[in-house]
Amino acid sequence: MKPTADLYDEHGDDLQSCTTQFRSFGARTSFEGAVTTVRCHEDNVVLKATLGEPGAGRVLVVDGGGSLAAALMGDLIADLGASNGWEGVVINGAVRDVEALSKINLGVKALGSNPRKSRKEGVGVRDVEVSFGGVTFTPGCHLYSDADGILVTRA
């Protein structure tokens, strides 16, 4: 993938740039793909089910409302996503199992970490438009992520 800075220089504000200062947790520090979305709050059932499907090169964008009170993904769910062919996961929320995540061949960006796990009640929605960091993530848009940040095509 081209560096996001070069992509921005080529395409300018045709690309949205996310201002959220994510941390990178996965072994893959640069990733891109078509976006699928989940919105949930401290409950990761829908996220896990989504990463249980064939990823086919997609990136999962999860709007956890910015909550750092519970981890939406740990190493088991990340492993599931990597083995199903997902390119990466961007979580506006927390992860756990940070040491193990750093060895999994998946892009993982999240706000931070918390050893406390999420609820398993299944409250969450798929394929909705989500927004954070000044960016609207529409299902099917294209996302580019590297150490500089995240760029997203406009719908």
Ligand SMILES: O=C([O-])CC(=O)C(=O)O
């Ligand atoms: O079970 C969970 O909530 C998340 C987790 O720890 C994992 O993915 O390993």
